[in-house]
Amino acid sequence: MIKTRTLTISDIKDIVRIENEAWGKELSASRNVLIERLKRFPEGFIGAYVEDRLAGMIYGHPINNVGRTWHENSCKEAFDSKGDIYYIVNLGISEAYLKRGIGSRLLEETKKLRSRF
Numbered sequence: 001m002i003k004t005r006t007l008t009i010s011d012i013k014d015i016v017r018i019e020n021e022a023w024g025k026e027l028s029a030s031r032n033v034l035i036e037r038l039k040r041f042p043e044g045f046i047g048a049y050v051e052d053r054l055a056g057m058i059y060g061h062p063i064n065n066v067g068r069t070w071h072e073n074s075c076k077e078a079f080d081s082k083g084d085i086y087y088i089v090n091l092g093i094s095e096a097y098l099k100r101g102i103g104s105r106l107l108e109e110t111k112k113l114r115s116r117f
Contacts, residue, residue: 002102004109007045007057009038014054015045022056022092029090037061037089040079046109048093048102055097058106060088060114086114 007015012035019028029037038045041061048056062083072078078087088110093102 001050002055002100002105003049004046004105005049006043007038007047007054008042009035011047011054012038014047015057018054018057018092018094019090021094041081043113044089046106046113048106050097050100050102054094055100056093056102056106057090058088058092058110059090060086060110063087086110 012031015034015038016028016031019034023029037059044061045059046057047054061079062081063078063085064080064083065078065085091103091106
C-alpha cells in the first residue's frame with residue numbers, strides 16, 4: 001500500500017537518496033537546493049511511502065509565467081505564492097519501486113494541492 005505525506009527537513013537524507021537514485025549524480029539537485037525548495041514551499045514536497053520507506057517524491061510550486069525555461073521555472077525567483085500556475089519541478093521514483101503506481105499516486109496528490117491555485 002502506498003501512503004503519502006508532506007515531506008519536511010527531517011526527511012532530507014531520504015529526499016537526497018531518492019533524488020540521486022532517480023536522476024543520477026549528474027542531474028540531481030544538490031542537498032542545498034533541495035533544502036531551499038523545502039523552505040520555499042514546504043507543502044509542495046510530497047513523498048510516497050511503501051512499507052515505511054520513501055519510494056518516491058514530487059515537488060512543485062506556484063508561478064505566474066510558464067514561458068520560461070525549466071531552469072527558470074524551477075528557481076526561487078519564479079516562485080510566486082499567489083501564482084495561478086502550479087509548476088512541477090521534480091518527480092523522482094526509486095528504481096526499486098518503479099511500475100507500482102507511485103508516480104501516478106504522487107501526481108494525484110499534487111492535483112489536490114494544485115486545485116488551490
